[in-house]
Amino acid sequence: MAGVEMPRIGLGTWRLAGEEGADAVHAALAAGYRHVDTAENYGNEDAVGLAVARALAEGVLTRDELFLTTKFNREHHGGPERVRPAVEASLRRLGVDHADLVLIHWPNPEQDRYVETAAALAGLVETGLIRAWGVSNFTAEHLDRLAEAGLRAPVDQIQVDPVAAIPGWQAAVHAHGAVVTAYSPIGRAELGIETREAITAAVARTGRTVQQVVLRWHLQHGRVVIPKSADPARQAENLDLLSFSLTPVEMAGIDALDDGSGPRQHPETFGH
Template identity: 55%
Template structure:
């Protein structure tokens, strides 16, 4: 069987070997008590990475779940992201990190990401440098970027900085091959958000349902396994207990090379829903 590690390692500028669970729990658009209950349920089921963001408006609810879970803090990997007003120097970044920690009621973040590059203000390269420096303070263990295109990434790399991870929209219909190639060449880990796409447009295809039937797995498990066998982190989201459990049970079977090729062929070549050159917050 193709070995798929349940944890990956983040390495980049200022970060040397931080372990991150391969399957995270996405929390958008959950808020309030519903979010806290869903995260608590996910942690009970065995999730050990929780993904949130300032813009989701649920950092407080996520933090409450982490605290109420009874799990040691070092057993739960917490990822959050910050908005455009926090791009800039180390002091600006520190304020953003401390604000997230105050909302969460936690003492450190495991991973802090730039949510969008916001190239109109042209501060994302400086912000990457500041993030790498912020690791030294102990407030964050690792840093990274989100929604960076290869062009954005190359500017960061040209400045001598290697982001440990880039979290992007990626699914069989939107495989972002250029981004994946850029990440692989630079040693940047790819994390896929919306890994199952939306509205069943992937899970209901005969290619995926056929593989799922043969393997006696669900279509969602097949698609998540497709990601994991190619070395990506995934951040699926669901408030449903059954689907949460299903999304974790992706390590006990294997896709053949032919299966992977069939799912690869679903790629439309289209980019993500939102254009990171014009959209951001």
């Protein structure tokens, strides 16, 4: 992603759809977010586009200040004749003339078309329709196959949280020279992260929220984070991560929460 800078804190938008979704994205942009992550499969590119158009019209930001990410589905896997129309359709729904980053949402290995799909997507950078390309939910094996074809994705968006930290998977992404973007970075509610001593101790020392502590843990490990929230107060909290830091002991304590369970959905068995 040479020459393209991606803000390390973004807004995840899964399930933020319709008028309420547009309002939530607009509130985030007004609060200072400059990175918004959406996808064809979320069914909300139009809502994100409305929020962006409103923010641009109000002078909240300029298009050059916004980093807009989207992703496309399995039915568009293949050569340029499939990939380019998929990207153009996303741009129409978003109401923009280019995307800053477009990802292959899942590898769908049973189709075995993700390598040619990546090649076609990478080729769109030269057209100006996208500034950068990348992948999501690609494992070491998938990245290896891309590399064998001379393709190196600069970004792999994967599920990472303190309980499912997938260190081996992350190491493979880094070995390929890619940045990890963590989706669902706080983890599932049923995991009870807010009750773990490593988290509560860091919350007590810093005076920050559980969410802020966990997101700061991600940042200190060099990851990009895209937490989702429709609440303006929570959005502001999630954006305020640079005014404090965690100690090495706190970082190690949160690292130790990993139970080896891995992500909720594995790309060998799930995709769309």
